[in-house]
Amino acid sequence: MKKGILVFMATTMVIFCCLTEVAFSADYKPEYKLSTVVGKPFAWGIAGERWAELVKEKTAGRILIKTYPGTSLVGGDQTKEFTAIRQGAIDMAIGSTINWSPQVKELNLFSMPFLMPDYKAIDALTQGDVGKDLFKILSEKDVVPLAWGENGFRELTNSKRAIRTPADLKGLKIRVVGSPLFLDTFTALGANPTQMSWADAVPALSSGAVDGQENPLTIFTIAKLDTAANQKNLTLWGYVADPLIFVVSKSVWGTWTPEDQKAVREAAEQAGRENIDAARKGLIPPDDSMIKEVGAKGVNVVKLTDVEKEAFRKATRSVYDKWAKQIGADLVKKAEEAIAKRK
Ligand code: X2X
Numbered sequence: 001m002k003k004g005i006l007v008f009m010a011t012t013m014v015i016f017c018c019l020t021e022v023a024f025s026a027d028y029k030p031e032y033k034l035s036t037v038v039g040k041p042f043a044w045g046i047a048g049e050r051w052a053e054l055v056k057e058k059t060a061g062r063i064l065i066k067t068y069p070g071t072s073l074v075g076g077d078q079t080k081e082f083t084a085i086r087q088g089a090i091d092m093a094i095g096s097t098i099n100w101s102p103q104v105k106e107l108n109l110f111s112m113p114f115l116m117p118d119y120k121a122i123d124a125l126t127q128g129d130v131g132k133d134l135f136k137i138l139s140e141k142d143v144v145p146l147a148w149g150e151n152g153f154r155e156l157t158n159s160k161r162a163i164r165t166p167a168d169l170k171g172l173k174i175r176v177v178g179s180p181l182f183l184d185t186f187t188a189l190g191a192n193p194t195q196m197s198w199a200d201a202v203p204a205l206s207s208g209a210v211d212g213q214e215n216p217l218t219i220f221t222i223a224k225l226d227t228a229a230n231q232k233n234l235t236l237w238g239y240v241a242d243p244l245i246f247v248v249s250k251s252v253w254g255t256w257t258p259e260d261q262k263a264v265r266e267a268a269e270q271a272g273r274e275n276i277d278a279a280r281k282g283l284i285p286p287d288d289s290m291i292k293e294v295g296a297k298g299v300n301v302v303k304l305t306d307v308e309k310e311a312f313r314k315a316t317r318s319v320y321d322k323w324a325k326q327i328g329a330d331l332v333k334k335a336e337e338a339i340a341k342r343k
Pocket of ligand 1: 038096098197198219
C-alpha cells in the first residue's frame with residue numbers, strides 16, 4: 001500500500017515536471033530576430049553575429065538567434081527600429097543612439113556637437129551614472145538594455161573640397177541620419193543637410209545627388225566611400241560619437257528563465273566589449289593605422305587643430321543650448337560633469 005502511494009507520488013511529480021518543462025519551452029521561439037543597421041564585415045555586424053554565437057553557446061542551444069542586417073525588418077528605415085522592437089516585430093537589436101533618438105529623446109545626448117572630446121569622455125558617460133540613467137529610461141520603454149557597444153566618432157567627408165572652417169561647408173549638400181538635431185547642426189554650419197537612411201545614402205552619394213556625409217571611419221573604409229561614393233575629402237573633427245546599445249524586447253525577455261537571461265546578458269556584455277575594441281582599432285594614438293590607411297588610398301585627410309575645432313564649436317553653440325533643453329538640462333549637466341572629471 002505504502003509502495004503504491006510512493007509510486008503514485010513519484011509518477012505525479014514526473015508528470016508535473018514534464019508539463020512545466022513543456023509549458024516553459026513552449027514560450028521559447030524556435031528563433032529570435034536580431035536587428036542591426038549594417039552586417040558583416042562592419043564591426044557592428046560582427047557584434048551581432050558574435051552576440052548570437054555566444055548566446056547559443058551559453059544557453060546550450062536553447063536560444064537561437066538569426067541576424068537581420070540592413071535594418072531589413074523595417075525595410076531599411078533605421079529610425080523605425082525602436083518602434084518595431086516595442087511592437088514585437090524585432091526581438092532584439094544592437095542599435096545606434098542616433099537611430100533610436102527620435103523615440104528616446106535623451107539619446108540625443110551623444111549627438112550634442114562637441115560634447116565628447118575623446119574616447120575617455122564616451123566611457124565617462126556610458127560606463128558611469130549617465131549610462132545607468134539612460135538604461136533606466138530605456139527599461140521604461142518596453143526594452144531590456146544589456147550592454148554598450150560603439151559605432152564611433154563621426155567624421156566628415158565630401159566629394160567637393162577640403163573642410164577646415166565652417167565657411168568651407170557653405171552650401172554643401174550633406175546626408176545626415178534621422179534625428180532633427182543633425183539638421184540643426186548642419187544648418188548652423190551653413191551646409192544644406194538632407195535626411196536619409198543608410199540604405200539610401202550610398203546611392204545618393206555615388207550619383208552626386210548629395211556631396212557629403214558623416215560616419216565613423218570603420219564604416220567609411222568598409223563601405224569604400226572613397227571609391228564607391230566619391231568621398232575624397234575627409235575632415236577629422238570628432239564632433240559627435242554614437243554608442244551602440246544591446247537590447248532585448250521586454251516581452252521576449254520575460255519568457256526566458258533567469259538562467260537564460262543571465263546568459264544573454266553576459267553574452268551581450270562580452271560582444272559589447274569586443275565591439276568597442278574593434279570600433280577603436282587604429283584610431284587611438286599611437287596606433288593611428290586606420291587614418292594612415294585612409295590617407296594611403298588617396299583621400300585628402302584634414303585633421304583639425306583645437307583652434308580650428310573651436311570655430312565649429314562656436315558656430316554650433318546655439319544648437320547645443322537648444323538641444324540641452326530638449327534632452328533635459330539635468331542629464332546634460334550630469335554628462336558635462338562626468339566628462340570634466342574623466343581620468
Ligand atoms: O546611417 C548611418 O550613418 C549609420 C550606419 O552610421 C547609423 O546607423 C547611425
